[in-house]
Amino acid sequence: MLVNLRPQRFIILLLIPLLFSSHLTANQNTDSLTSFANELPDREYLFEIHGSNTIGAVLAPNMVSAYLKNKGVCNILISTTDIVNETVVEGTILNSSRKAKVRIAAHGSSTGFKSLLNGSGQIAAASRAIKAKEINKLKQFGDMTSVRNEHIVGIDGLAVITHASNPIKQLTKQTIAKVFSGKIRNWNQLGGPDQTITLYARDDKSGTWDTFKQLVLGKGLPLHSAAQRFESNDELARSVSNDPSGIGFTGIASTNNTNIIAISDGESRALMPTKLNIATEDYPLARRLYMYTKSDMTNPFAKEFIKFSETYDGQQVVTETGFVSQNITTSIPEDDATIPSSFKQLVEGYQRLSVNFRFSEGRTKLDNKAERDLDRLIYFMDSNNIPNEDIMLIGYSDKQSNELRAQLISELRALSVKTAIKRRGKTIRAYTGYGQYMPLATTSGDKGVFKNGRVEVWARL
Structure with missing residues (x-):
C-alpha cells in the first residue's frame, strides 16, 4: 500500500556529480605512470574485446580511450586496421617509450563468445543476452549469467x-x-x-x-x-x-x-x-548492451576496464557516443491523454527517474542490472540531497487471472525493491502497486512478464 507521502517540496539539484562511494567508483590514477609502464605485458595488447559491431564500432573504442586517459596515457589514437570492423586504441605513457594498446574486433556478438572460449579475447561484447548454448559452452569459466560475469555497459x-x-x-x-x-x-x-x-x-x-x-x-x-x-x-x-x-x-x-x-x-x-523510454526499457525494442568475462580472468587491465565502464565517468562515454547511459536523470511526466487520471494524481508533484527495476526469476528476485542500479539510485539520492521520504516506488504486474492478484503482485515487487534499498542503508516509506494496468507489452510468455513486471522510481524535487 501507499505509505507516508509528504507534501511537495522543491530542492536544487547539484550539478557537479560526486564520485560513487561503492564499487562504481572510477580508478582515479592511483598508480604512477612509471608503475603503469612497468605493469604492461610483453604481448602487444593490454587486452582484446571481441563481438558486437553495435558496441565495437564506436562505444568500445571511446570507452577504452577514456579508460586509458584515466590511467594517465596520452596522445591516444583510435585507428582502423586493414581488417574491416577492427580497431586499435593506443597511446603513449609519459616518460616512457612504451605504448598501451587495446584491440577491438567487432564482427558480431556470437564471435565474442567464441573468442572467450578459444582465449583470443578477454571481453566478449554482445548487443543481446548470452544464449543457452553459449552458456553451456562457457560453463567451465563460471556462470555467465551471474553478476560477476555479466556486465551491462549501456542501453x-x-x-x-x-x-x-x-x-x-x-x-x-x-x-x-x-x-x-x-x-x-x-x-x-x-x-x-x-x-x-x-x-x-x-x-x-x-x-x-x-x-x-x-x-x-x-x-x-x-x-x-x-x-x-x-x-x-x-x-x-x-x-x-x-x-x-x-x-x-x-x-x-x-x-x-x-x-x-x-x-x-x-x-x-x-x-x-x-x-x-530506452533507459527505463519501456520502449518495445530497448535492449541492453553487455560485456561478458570469465570468472577466473587474470588480466588486471581488462578487470579495471570493466569496472571503469560501470562508473559515472564510464557511463558518460555511453551518452557521448549516442547510446543511453545508466546514470540516473529526471524527467517531467508526460501529458498523455492515454495515461489514466488516477495515475496522474498519484504522481502529481513527482518527476520520473530514468531507471526501472526488473526481475530475473519469479516475481521478486532482482536481475543483474537492478542490483547495480540500486547503487546508482543511492548515489543519485546522496548527490542531490534527496530525503528518503521524497522517493516513491510504483510496482506493476504482468497480466493475471484477476485484478486483486495483479495488485498484490505489483505491491510485492515494489516492496522487494524497498527492502533491497533498505539493505543499503536507506528506508523508502512510499511504495505502492498499480496492478496490471499501463502494460508495456503483450502478456504472452517470459517477454511480457519481464517488460510489464517492473518497479518505477519517482522523486519529489
Whole structure:
C-alpha cells in the first residue's frame, strides 16, 4: 500500500556529480605512470574485446580511450586496421617509450563468445543476452549469467527506420513483423504510397539481428529472403536514407537522418526511442548492451576496464557516443491523454527517474542490472540531497487471472525493491502497486512478464 507521502517540496539539484562511494567508483590514477609502464605485458595488447559491431564500432573504442586517459596515457589514437570492423586504441605513457594498446574486433556478438572460449579475447561484447548454448559452452569459466560475469555497459534501442519522406510515423510491433517477413509487401497496405517495400536487415552474426529476431519476428516468422543484409549499422542506415521505399532496423546511434517509427506492442501506447523510454526499457525494442568475462580472468587491465565502464565517468562515454547511459536523470511526466487520471494524481508533484527495476526469476528476485542500479539510485539520492521520504516506488504486474492478484503482485515487487534499498542503508516509506494496468507489452510468455513486471522510481524535487 501507499505509505507516508509528504507534501511537495522543491530542492536544487547539484550539478557537479560526486564520485560513487561503492564499487562504481572510477580508478582515479592511483598508480604512477612509471608503475603503469612497468605493469604492461610483453604481448602487444593490454587486452582484446571481441563481438558486437553495435558496441565495437564506436562505444568500445571511446570507452577504452577514456579508460586509458584515466590511467594517465596520452596522445591516444583510435585507428582502423586493414581488417574491416577492427580497431586499435593506443597511446603513449609519459616518460616512457612504451605504448598501451587495446584491440577491438567487432564482427558480431556470437564471435565474442567464441573468442572467450578459444582465449583470443578477454571481453566478449554482445548487443543481446548470452544464449543457452553459449552458456553451456562457457560453463567451465563460471556462470555467465551471474553478476560477476555479466556486465551491462549501456542501453540501446533498435530504431525501425524509413526514408525521411515516408509518411508512416507509427506501427505496432506485430505489423513490423509482417513487413519484415514479407506478409506486407507494399507501403499502400499501411497507408503510405503505392511502392514495393525494400527490406534492410543486419547479418546473421549480429546481436542487433538476434535482438530484432527475438523481439519482433519471434520463432514463427522468418525474415523475407529479399532482405538486404549488412554487417554494419551505419552502412544499413545510409542505404535506407537513400531509398524512398526502404525500411530497416538499426541501433539508435546509427539512424542517419532517417524517419524513426514510434512502436507499440499490442494494445500498449506507441513510444518513440527517447532517452527516457530506452533507459527505463519501456520502449518495445530497448535492449541492453553487455560485456561478458570469465570468472577466473587474470588480466588486471581488462578487470579495471570493466569496472571503469560501470562508473559515472564510464557511463558518460555511453551518452557521448549516442547510446543511453545508466546514470540516473529526471524527467517531467508526460501529458498523455492515454495515461489514466488516477495515475496522474498519484504522481502529481513527482518527476520520473530514468531507471526501472526488473526481475530475473519469479516475481521478486532482482536481475543483474537492478542490483547495480540500486547503487546508482543511492548515489543519485546522496548527490542531490534527496530525503528518503521524497522517493516513491510504483510496482506493476504482468497480466493475471484477476485484478486483486495483479495488485498484490505489483505491491510485492515494489516492496522487494524497498527492502533491497533498505539493505543499503536507506528506508523508502512510499511504495505502492498499480496492478496490471499501463502494460508495456503483450502478456504472452517470459517477454511480457519481464517488460510489464517492473518497479518505477519517482522523486519529489
